[in-house]
Amino acid sequence: MGPIRYLPALARVFALVALLAPVAHAQAQTDPLPSWNDGAAKQAIVTFVKDTTDRSSPKFVLPEARIATFDQDGTLWVERPMYAQVTYCLERVPALVKAKPELADVEPFKTVLSGNRQAMAELSMQDLEKILAATLTGMSVDEFNSQVKQWIETAKHPRWKRPYTELTYQPMQEVLQYFRASGYKTYIVTGGGQAFVRVYAERVYGIPPEQVVGTMGGTKFDYGKDGKPFLTKEPKLLLNDDHAGKVEGIYLMIGRRPYAAFGNSVGDQQMLEYTKAGDGARLSVLVLHDDATREYAYGPAQGLPDSKLGTFTQALYDQATMQGWTVISMKNDWKRIFAWEP
Amino acid sequence: MGPIRYLPALARVFALVALLAPVAHAQAQTDPLPSWNDGAAKQAIVTFVKDTTDRSSPKFVLPEARIATFDQDGTLWVERPMYAQVTYCLERVPALVKAKPELADVEPFKTVLSGNRQAMAELSMQDLEKILAATLTGMSVDEFNSQVKQWIETAKHPRWKRPYTELTYQPMQEVLQYFRASGYKTYIVTGGGQAFVRVYAERVYGIPPEQVVGTMGGTKFDYGKDGKPFLTKEPKLLLNDDHAGKVEGIYLMIGRRPYAAFGNSVGDQQMLEYTKAGDGARLSVLVLHDDATREYAYGPAQGLPDSKLGTFTQALYDQATMQGWTVISMKNDWKRIFAWEP
Numbered sequence: 149m150g151p152i153r154y155l156p157a158l159a160r161v162f163a164l165v166a167l168l169a170p171v172a173h174a175q176a177q178t179d180p181l182p183s184w185n186d187g188a189a190k191q192a193i194v195t196f197v198k199d200t201t202d203r204s205s206p207k208f209v210l211p212e213a214r215i216a217t218f219d220q221d222g223t224l225w226v227e228r229p230m231y232a233q234v235t236y237c238l239e240r241v242p243a244l245v246k247a248k249p250e251l252a253d254v255e256p257f258k259t260v261l262s263g264n265r266q267a268m269a270e271l272s273m274q275d276l277e278k279i280l281a282a283t284l285t286g287m288s289v290d291e292f293n294s295q296v297k298q299w300i301e302t303a304k305h306p307r308w309k310r311p312y313t314e315l316t317y318q319p320m321q322e323v324l325q326y327f328r329a330s331g332y333k334t335y336i337v338t339g340g341g342q343a344f345v346r347v348y349a350e351r352v353y354g355i356p357p358e359q360v361v362g363t364m365g366g367t368k369f370d371y372g373k374d375g376k377p378f379l380t381k382e383p384k385l386l387l388n389d390d391h392a393g394k395v396e397g398i399y400l401m402i403g404r405r406p407y408a409a410f411g412n413s414v415g416d417q418q419m420l421e422y423t424k425a426g427d428g429a430r431l432s433v434l435v436l437h438d439d440a441t442r443e444y445a446y447g448p449a450q451g452l453p454d455s456k457l458g459t460f461t462q463a464l465y466d467q468a469t470m471q472g473w474t475v476i477s478m479k480n481d482w483k484r485i486f487a488w489e490p
Numbered sequence: 491m492g493p494i495r496y497l498p499a500l501a502r503v504f505a506l507v508a509l510l511a512p513v514a515h516a517q518a519q520t521d522p523l524p525s526w527n528d529g530a531a532k533q534a535i536v537t538f539v540k541d542t543t544d545r546s547s548p549k550f551v552l553p554e555a556r557i558a559t560f561d562q563d564g565t566l567w568v569e570r571p572m573y574a575q576v577t578y579c580l581e582r583v584p585a586l587v588k589a590k591p592e593l594a595d596v597e598p599f600k601t602v603l604s605g606n607r608q609a610m611a612e613l614s615m616q617d618l619e620k621i622l623a624a625t626l627t628g629m630s631v632d633e634f635n636s637q638v639k640q641w642i643e644t645a646k647h648p649r650w651k652r653p654y655t656e657l658t659y660q661p662m663q664e665v666l667q668y669f670r671a672s673g674y675k676t677y678i679v680t681g682g683g684q685a686f687v688r689v690y691a692e693r694v695y696g697i698p699p700e701q702v703v704g705t706m707g708g709t710k711f712d713y714g715k716d717g718k719p720f721l722t723k724e725p726k727l728l729l730n731d732d733h734a735g736k737v738e739g740i741y742l743m744i745g746r747r748p749y750a751a752f753g754n755s756v757g758d759q760q761m762l763e764y765t766k767a768g769d770g771a772r773l774s775v776l777v778l779h780d781d782a783t784r785e786y787a788y789g790p791a792q793g794l795p796d797s798k799l800g801t802f803t804q805a806l807y808d809q810a811t812m813q814g815w816t817v818i819s820m821k822n823d824w825k826r827i828f829a830w831e832p
Contacts, residue, residue: 212698231642231819289741290596346745356554357745358675358700367741369734369760376767379741379761387743392711399631399709399721400728401743403688403699418711418719 162273180326182483183319189433192474193323201330202405207429211331215406217361217398218324220338220345222412222459223435224353226305226315228444232274233340236264236299238268242282243295257282284341285365285383292381296347307469313352317478318487320410320435324353327408338362339390339400339415343381361401361456363389383463396421407431413459424471432473436460437481450486495618498700505796522668524825525661531775535665536640538773542670542749546628549771555671557748559703559740560666562680564801565753565777566695567648568657570786575682576618578641582625599624618651627725628684637688653831655694659820660829662752662777666695669750677748678738680704681732681757685723703743705731736761745792749773753799754783759809766813774815778802781821 180197182191199207200214221227241260244251251257256275259267271279284292316434323364324334338345341367342362349355366384371377389397393419398406408431409423420432436447437460447460468475478485505806524541525531542556543551563569583602586593593599598617601609613621626634647657666676680687680699684704691697703744708726713719731739737760740748749767751758762774779788779802811815820827 212692216611216699331735342742342745350554358557358743364742367738377737377764379737395711395719396709397722400706401686401700403702422719448707 157205180329180409181322185481185483187481189474189476192431193433194406197326197330198430199429202290209407209428213328213404214327214332215335215402215404216327216332216408217335217337217402217406217410218320219394219411219413219416219419220336220340223410223416223438224320224324224336225312226443227412228307228446231340232300232303232312232373233344235303236296236344237279237283239299239303240295243280243301244282251282258398265342265389274357284344287381289367289381292343293347296344300348313348314488316352317435317482318484318489319482321487324355325379328354332353332408333359334363335359335402336396337389337409337419339388339392339394341365342389353480361389361394361397363393364388364397383462390415392418395422398422408437409433412437414461414464415459417464420468420473421471423462424473432468432471433476434460434464434468434473435476436478438464438477439482439485442485443478498561522671523661523664525664527825528822529815532779532819534773535668535775537769538750539668539672539674541771550576551749555746555749556669556674556750557677557746558669558674558750559679559742559744559748559752559765560662561570561736561753561761562678562682564779565752565758566658566662566666566678567654568785570788571648573682574642574645576622576655577645578638578686579621579625579647581641582637583621592770593624595735607611610808611695623725626686627723629723630800631685631709631721634685638686642690655690656830657828658694659777659824660826660831661824663695663829665752667696670696674750675701677703677740677744679699679731679736679751679761681730681736683707684731690733692737703731703736705729705735706739732757734760739763739766751775752777754779756803756806758803761805762810762815763813765799766815774810775818776802776806776815778807778820780819781824781827784827785820808810 181190181193199205200209202208218224220232225232238260241257245257245261252261256278257270259271260279287295300313301311303312304310305312308315327334334353334355336345336349336353336359338361340362342360342364345362346357346360349360352359364386366382366386367377367379368382369377387393387397388401391414394416398419406423407426407428407429409419410433411420412435416434419432424430424432437444438450439445448462448465465475467473478481521534523532540549541547544550554814558734560566562572565573580602583599587603589600594603598620599640601613602621607659609794629637643653645654646652647654650657668675678687678691678695678701680703682704684702684706687704688699688702691702692699708724708728708730709721710724711719711721729735729739733756736758740761746755747768748765749768749771751761752775753759753762754777764778765770766774780792781787790804790807807817809815818824
């Protein structure tokens, strides 16, 4: 069993952007989406929810079929300069080497230990996979959960110097709550590790572990010295929950087509297509990162070439227009980005 | 990709038992379990639910953590003389051969087409796997769902001449409802195909597709001629949800340890161990088939050798006693077996 590919879109993430400036926001009302400016995006979301929950509407959807799926990185929280989970893996390396001192002189662990950010940014995809496999597998499920829990409670984002869990987008938190208040089951469907996101999803998003769909690894059942059964995380990929894998993951974990799906990158394309292809009212939404001041700017609106920082490519933008998806401009549609902004 | 192993405990099922006799039952009360006789099993279930839902109890469990898992075959409905899904696969063969006439003279399809029950009962495990792979994979998810739906609505059990969906155990239906009314999420955790059981689980058990954990096969994403995306069921096993696989399936699909688990065979052993090994109140339950008159009798109470019809072995019975699991005697604990009994 070789190293796994947990985050295949990884390489392009190593651009250490660093811009700064939180901005004022507006007051809440009875409005279900108080952090949103009036506009086409907000209107599309509200109309969709009203249509599918009004019994007299031809687009009414039975409560048990109300499924809404949300990509995490870049859709619910900040994904720059690096996916939180990749940062976790890199920051786990010292503890890993302490437990296995023989790794100290072995690449790529040696480079990570050096703390040389430039060298780390130049690690190859293969090297990263080795780091992911070594830090995400080989321990019991309980050990893993407590390692992630400890990290997520203490680690800070390099730009805002705040825990990652405070870098969720307040307008999207409102969408999650609005959907749930309207009888929707909200799911995370992430290319990140399912086990990783589950550790904090309930606290941070109000989404329980069973509603987190992510990249899935195998586990091995065994008995401990106390005779009690436990599971060990194995370096065996069951499903790469990205691109077409997101649709397969939805089928596996949910078993029905979502009525609404939110994403922000080419990794979400198939999920948005699959959602939109269903009968009746269907909502497919892309978050466009066009706010370099308050968050980050990357994607077609910035005129960046597709292959560079192009998780949101021009082709994807064009497809959204053609197929009637909704595009959220962070700059124009969101009054504020984070809950803690004054 | 070779044929998959959907139902590994299959071989021992081919014993075409046929006994007959529905029996009278008693009246309902405000009792949450009216089809149960008073006794240790009913008492254990009621005490567990009360303890875990009473805020003043030291064994109180927060609503979001209330997970109860149920094996299907032999625990929620009849599994003799053959698993319903295996019967489905055999009965699909004529339609399969109609679509692919070249299979008519190929074994094991030829034997199944012959209708010779004796010859079918003697099919090898490998032959059965070929039949399962051919009838459960290779079609779109939508096609598969409509094939199963049609079958489950029309097929009849050889003994009772009723649809399989009328052969669920009324006392277990009451347990499902009682748990849900007490804030538990009820899950099926079956060695059978996840996709198969999902087709009818909501109608028959009130359990939505996303709460069916079963043996999981891979799917392939593609676009149809109309440009719309669809999934095809592939002959690729992701997880054999039986024995230790049930614990892995629970981890994958639910992500937390159940507080209660119900099973009836060695395939449920690890799930019951894992459930019981948790902190606080945990309920692990085995259904013992000791009622040859009203249903079937197989397992240790019948003094059958472990290896023959031993899905419920003497060793499992002993383990239940040692580890404080609850054993349900169908004969003594259930006033009636089926809802339609007079």
